[in-house]
Amino acid sequence: MRVAVAGVGWFGFQPEVVDYSFREMMFKAAQRAYQDAGGLDPRRDVDAFVSCQEDFWEGISIADEFAPDPIGGAMKPVYTVTGDGLQCVGQAYMMIRSGLFDVVVVESHGKPSDITTMNDVMFMATDPISVRPLMLENVHALAALEARAYMTKYGVGEEHLEAVVEKAHRAGSKNPRAPFASPGRSRAGSPVVVDPLREADIAKFVDAAVVVVLASERVIRDFTDTPVWIDGAWWSTETSTLELHDWSFPIHTRLAADGAYEQAKIADPAKEVGFAEVDNRYSFKELQHIEALRLAPKGAAKDLLADGAFCPGGRLPVNLSGGALAEGVPLEVHGLARLSYAVAVMRGDIKAEVDRREVAVVQSWRGVPTTTSVVAVLRL
Amino acid sequence: MTGRNLNFKHRVAVVGAGLTLFRSRMLETPQELAWLAAKQALDEAGLTLKDIDCVVIGSAPDAFDGVHMKGEYLADGAGGVKKPTVRVFVGGATGVFVPIAAWWHVASGLCKKVLAVAEEKMSHAAKPHTQYVFRYIWDPIVEKPLNPNLIWIFAMEMHRYMHKCGVKKEDIALVSVKNKRNACGHPSAQLCMPNVTVDDVLKSEVLVWPVQLLDISPTSDGAAAVVLASEEEARRITDTPVWVKGIGWTLDTTHWTNRDLAYPEYVRRAAEMAYRMAGIDNPRKQIDVAEPYDPFDYKELHHMEGLGLAKKCEAPVLTREGVTQRDGDLPINPSGGLLGVGNPIAAAGLMKVAEIFWQIRGEAGARQVKKPVYTGLAQAWGDLMQAGTVIVMGI
Numbered sequence: 001m002r003v004a005v006a007g008v009g010w011f012g013f014q015p016e017v018v019d020y021s022f023r024e025m026m027f028k029a030a031q032r033a034y035q036d037a038g039g040l041d042p043r044r045d046v047d048a049f050v051s052c053q054e055d056f057w058e059g060i061s062i063a064d065e066f067a068p069d070p071i072g073g074a075m076k077p078v079y080t081v082t083g084d085g086l087q088c089v090g091q092a093y094m095m096i097r098s099g100l101f102d103v104v105v106v107e108s109h110g111k112p113s114d115i116t117t118m119n120d121v122m123f124m125a126t127d128p129i130s131v132r133p134l135m136l137e138n139v140h141a142l143a144a145l146e147a148r149a150y151m152t153k154y155g156v157g158e159e160h161l162e163a164v165v166e167k168a169h170r171a172g173s174k175n176p177r178a179p180f181a182s183p184g185r186s187r188a189g190s191p192v193v194v195d196p197l198r199e200a201d202i203a204k205f206v207d208a209a210v211v212v213v214l215a216s217e218r219v220i221r222d223f224t225d226t227p228v229w230i231d232g233a234w235w236s237t238e239t240s241t242l243e244l245h246d247w248s249f250p251i252h253t254r255l256a257a258d259g260a261y262e263q264a265k266i267a268d269p270a271k272e273v274g275f276a277e278v279d280n281r282y283s284f285k286e287l288q289h290i291e292a293l294r295l296a297p298k299g300a301a302k303d304l305l306a307d308g309a310f311c312p313g314g315r316l317p318v319n320l321s322g323g324a325l326a327e328g329v330p331l332e333v334h335g336l337a338r339l340s341y342a343v344a345v346m347r348g349d350i351k352a353e354v355d356r357r358e359v360a361v362v363q364s365w366r367g368v369p370t371t372t373s374v375v376a377v378l379r380l
Numbered sequence: 381m382t383g384r385n386l387n388f389k390h391r392v393a394v395v396g397a398g399l400t401l402f403r404s405r406m407l408e409t410p411q412e413l414a415w416l417a418a419k420q421a422l423d424e425a426g427l428t429l430k431d432i433d434c435v436v437i438g439s440a441p442d443a444f445d446g447v448h449m450k451g452e453y454l455a456d457g458a459g460g461v462k463k464p465t466v467r468v469f470v471g472g473a474t475g476v477f478v479p480i481a482a483w484w485h486v487a488s489g490l491c492k493k494v495l496a497v498a499e500e501k502m503s504h505a506a507k508p509h510t511q512y513v514f515r516y517i518w519d520p521i522v523e524k525p526l527n528p529n530l531i532w533i534f535a536m537e538m539h540r541y542m543h544k545c546g547v548k549k550e551d552i553a554l555v556s557v558k559n560k561r562n563a564c565g566h567p568s569a570q571l572c573m574p575n576v577t578v579d580d581v582l583k584s585e586v587l588v589w590p591v592q593l594l595d596i597s598p599t600s601d602g603a604a605a606v607v608l609a610s611e612e613e614a615r616r617i618t619d620t621p622v623w624v625k626g627i628g629w630t631l632d633t634t635h636w637t638n639r640d641l642a643y644p645e646y647v648r649r650a651a652e653m654a655y656r657m658a659g660i661d662n663p664r665k666q667i668d669v670a671e672p673y674d675p676f677d678y679k680e681l682h683h684m685e686g687l688g689l690a691k692k693c694e695a696p697v698l699t700r701e702g703v704t705q706r707d708g709d710l711p712i713n714p715s716g717g718l719l720g721v722g723n724p725i726a727a728a729g730l731m732k733v734a735e736i737f738w739q740i741r742g743e744a745g746a747r748q749v750k751k752p753v754y755t756g757l758a759q760a761w762g763d764l765m766q767a768g769t770v771i772v773m774g775i
Binding site: 054060064066067073075091094100124240241256372 | 389390409440441442443446447448449450451452453454455456460461462463464465466467468469470471472477481483484485487488489490513514515516517519520521627628629630631632633634635645646649650653657762763764766767
């Protein structure tokens with residue numbers, strides 16, 4: 001049973017959504033997604049709903065309580081995945097493939113502007129015995145250690161990070177939902193946060209909600225004439241024991257990619273994939289993830305980027321949206337932001353500088369201190 | 381759900397189960413608890429972690445374990461390292477939801493053997509009592525400023541049920557007595573009270589009338605796990621697989637104030653979904669043993685009625701007549717349930733699934749019900765009195 005995207009809707013992507021609650025943001029995004037899916041009625045047409053969120057981000061214990069109403073799911077099968085929105089897509093993909101469901105709605109929302117102690121919340125995700133006693137004043141330090149390990153092992157210099165940042169801001173300037181895009185911004189001129197990461201290397205947080213409607217091949221034509229098929233979706237968690245994980249290479253992304261490619265029967269992603277939307281919440285992560293997705297050999301992403309391969313109009317454009325560096329990180333919405341942008345490019349809703357729109361790969365990582373990635377392969 | 385394709389390509393079976401002790405203030409870390417249960421489930425199935433394709437984790441509020449992104453944290457202990465690992469969540473109903481999510485991991489054809497693990501450490505969450513965590517489950521604008529206590533809303537629900545059905549506290553106390561006595565046969569049980577009486581329940585401390593101390597399950601730490609497998613793998617692993625026949629779940633609106641507190645409509649709908657899939661049209665006759673969620677004694681009655689195991693307001697009568705005893709016509713919570721075995725939220729729900737697995741295989745030891753068991757049911761409940769999860773299993 002093949003599964004396709006029938007509709008997408010988003011709301012926000014503003015540094016602070018002042019006049020809407022998280023529930024109103026969910027409602028707005030859901031309305032737009034249902035409209036996009038041919039005016040779908042969630043009470044009549046949807047079999048089940050999945051929401052991706054985490055209690056501590058919400059400031060609510062048992063936050064899934066608030067999932068059903070804004071998306072039209074009350075008194076229907078609704079549940080929460082405590083993970084990135086793309087992981088919800090992976091679950092919905094399985095639910096439909098099982099044959100039990102035909103239409104499943106995926107939702108995620110993030111309102112980081114409501115969080116006054118962001119570093120403390122992130123810090124609560126570290127191991128309470130081995131890491132938390134270190135009292136890290138800035139958890140970006142964990143990413144900085146990864147950056148240093150990667151850069152040292154593969155000969156990546158600060159000029160390569162500069163190139164990622166520049167590309168993201170230039171691409172983001174054409175993305176209507178990228179409030180942080182600032183072409184011409186100098187990375188070198190931004191202050192060091194945790195060496196080697198400068199302020200320009202670290203994506204800012206943003207408020208947003210995204211809703212995606214998935215449907216089986218049996219019913220997809222009831223909702224859209226332009227389905228975007230999900231031909232593979234897989235995820236992997238490396239280890240939560242940070243001392244033991246590979247600091248220089250995201251094995252979790254590689255494992256997730258291998259699973260997704262196997263399902264989608266993609267043997268040589270660097271040749272078969274037309275464009276990619278990947279996590280770049282830290283500039284070096286874009287290079288790492290390109291390599292983990294087998295879009296470039298290990299250590300070669302920096303050179304291919306310098307040659308323009310991953311730029312808009314290049315051989316395999318990566319983050320035509322500008323990614324998180326331009327759009328911001330809307331907590332668990334991040335993966336759905338990548339997915340919804342890729343879907344819009346594939347359907348031609350967004351005029352992007354890309355030659356091959358037929359096959360795209362979408363990837364998300366949950367950020368420090370996690371070691372989970374999700375990868376989906378989309379096909380027209 | 382269209383119901384057009386209920387002949388699934390991949391049948392799914394439970395082939396092993398594991399359970400830690402349920403206790404207050406366990407010394408093991410959450411990761412260690414998860415592994416103890418996972419290891420037992422793997423051992424029972426004759427498998428090792430290398431055999432497992434995917435892992436599904438369940439745990440209730442993150443604040444219980446005091447860890448943000450608890451699924452990531454538990455991945456090590458649950459055996460999820462370098463595997464597709466996901467944490468699913470429907471509050472207190474999570475325990476039964478974990479094998480439901482594991483079901484579609486297998487039924488989709490993408491995973492063949494899945495480890496489903498639920499863990500909870502309630503007793504370390506807040507001082508002096510876990511209730512402090514529950515202060516943050518309310519609507520942050522409308523309800524939280526009132527600083528409600530969770531037991532208040534359950535007291536309202538219990539009171540409403542008593543009023544509408546004309547149930548006396550003595551009848552409800554019978555559930556507590558039954559379950560706390562049943563727990564005496566359970567090796568993981570936190571409470572075993574072989575001589576507890578209705579009078580003891582009625583004389584226990586009043587918390588929020590009509591809820592008294594012995595109407596409530598204890599706070600607990602613990603973990604549970606089951607292994608699910610595709611038909612082909614299950615037949616290789618064991619001669620006695622227990623099939624997942626039906627799954628169902630429903631989330632009611634967040635606005636609990638708008639709800640009929642005397643009847644759990646969300647459980648009815650979840651059960652209907654599971655029964656439709658399992659081909660059950662008369663649950664009272666076709667279910668041989670059930671483990672409905674019983675964090676409070678009245679909830680067992682509530683849930684029996686929502687599950688169609690009793691008519692509306694009939695569950696207290698069946699209980700009084702002994703129908704729900706372990707040797708009765710419809711044994712309910714022969715394990716001792718949450719009232720006896722304990723209530724490490726998510727793990728308690730999965731404990732019920734494990735119990736049905738053992739009952740169907742005839743491996744429940746002292747807890748084994750007297751009648752033959754072909755089909756069993758486990759159910760859990762959670763969130764703001766709005767989540768119902770149901771699984772039907774059978775040979």
